Amino acid sequence: MSDPVFVYGFAGYPDGAFPSLADVVGPRDDGTGHLGGQRDEGLGDGANAHQQKPLTQYDVGDVVLLTGSEGRHAVTVKRLVAGDSLLLVNGEGDWLRCTVESTPSKTQLRATVRGAGRTPMPTPPMTVVQALPKSDRSELAVDLACQAGADAIVPWSASRSIARWKGKEKKAGTKWVDTAVASSKQSRRARFPRVAALSTTDDVVNAIEQVTQSGGLALVLEESESVPVTALSDKLRQASQIMLIVGPEGGIAPDEHDAFVRAGATSVVLGPEVLRTATAASVALGAVNVLAGRWSEA
Numbered sequence: 655m656s657d658p659v660f661v662y663g664f665a666g667y668p669d670g671a672f673p674s675l676a677d678v679v680g681p682r683d684d685g686t687g688h689l690g691g692q693r694d695e696g697l698g699d700g701a702n703a704h705q706q707k708p709l710t711q712y713d714v715g716d717v718v719l720l721t722g723s724e725g726r727h728a729v730t731v732k733r734l735v736a737g738d739s740l741l742l743v744n745g746e747g748d749w750l751r752c753t754v755e756s757t758p759s760k761t762q763l764r765a766t767v768r769g770a771g772r773t774p775m776p777t778p779p780m781t782v783v784q785a786l787p788k789s790d791r792s793e794l795a796v797d798l799a800c801q802a803g804a805d806a807i808v809p810w811s812a813s814r815s816i817a818r819w820k821g822k823e824k825k826a827g828t829k830w831v832d833t834a835v836a837s838s839k840q841s842r843r844a845r846f847p848r849v850a851a852l853s854t855t856d857d858v859v860n861a862i863e864q865v866t867q868s869g870g871l872a873l874v875l876e877e878s879e880s881v882p883v884t885a886l887s888d889k890l891r892q893a894s895q896i897m898l899i900v901g902p903e904g905g906i907a908p909d910e911h912d913a914f915v916r917a918g919a920t921s922v923v924l925g926p927e928v929l930r931t932a933t934a935a936s937v938a939l940g941a942v943n944v945l946a947g948r949w950s951e952a
Contacts, residue, residue: 670824672851745846785812785902791932800837802939814904866918869894890946
């Protein structure tokens with residue numbers, strides 16, 4: 655996808671109703687590849703007021719009206735004009751390749767559908783459990799994880815996390831969602847990573863059990879570990895899903911680390927360098943994408 659990407663019909667998280675960690679790593683029985691039951695319900699910025707139909711209901715030759723903040727960005731920032739190409743995505747893998755016909759106003763763009771498709775869920779799907787970083791690095795962690803291919807991102811309130819979300823879970827979670835969407839557009843992703851609700855250590859322990867009991871693999875990134883992630887290439891290729899657990903600035907507390915291992919997680923090290931919590935997930939994702947074969951067809 656080389657054309658600029660714009661969001662059309664992303665369900666969002668109405669009223670801050672983020673899925674739980676258990677939902678994010680749970681089974682996807684409907685065959686659609688939806689993480690946590692996300693559905694296309696329209697943009698959360700008033701797009702439904704324009705009675706836009708779901709992206710999947712458009713056919714080649716139909717005219718699409720892009721409005722709201724996305725329409726404004728296309729017209730006034732990207733300065734798209736008649737004849738330019740663009741992609742519309744709904745965050746669930748569906749996309750439309752379009753050609754601009756006109757720009758009726760600074761917030762509206764009319765385009766004709768030239769092609770349509772669906773990007774399948776990558777296999778195995780990967781979830782990043784990210785301990786809350788310092789506030790100035792929080793959105794960077796989400797941005798980099800999204801660029802590196804995370805399918806779900808879970809904020810974790812670790813015992814050593816400096817940042818705390820108490821009383822501001824909805825506001826902080828919304829920032830992570832906004833960052834994930836912006837990063838997905840920049841990365842030309844048709845699928846946006848799901849952002850889960852703030853999780854406790856007990857939530858992570860339970861999720862590890864879910865993942866491992868269903869044939870998945872949970873990896874705890876630990877700088878003092880002697881087992882390199884490269885030693886698990888065969889298990890990564892066979893895993894039904896993969897969970898990466900990233901600790902906070904001070905590292906994962908011993909009792910939390912032990913609890914994760916008892917639940918079935920494998921403790922691994924990425925390399926000789928010690929990474930910041932904001933960058934560790936993206937580096938781990940890059941390595942696992944290769945080892946698990948997710949990038950073999952890129």
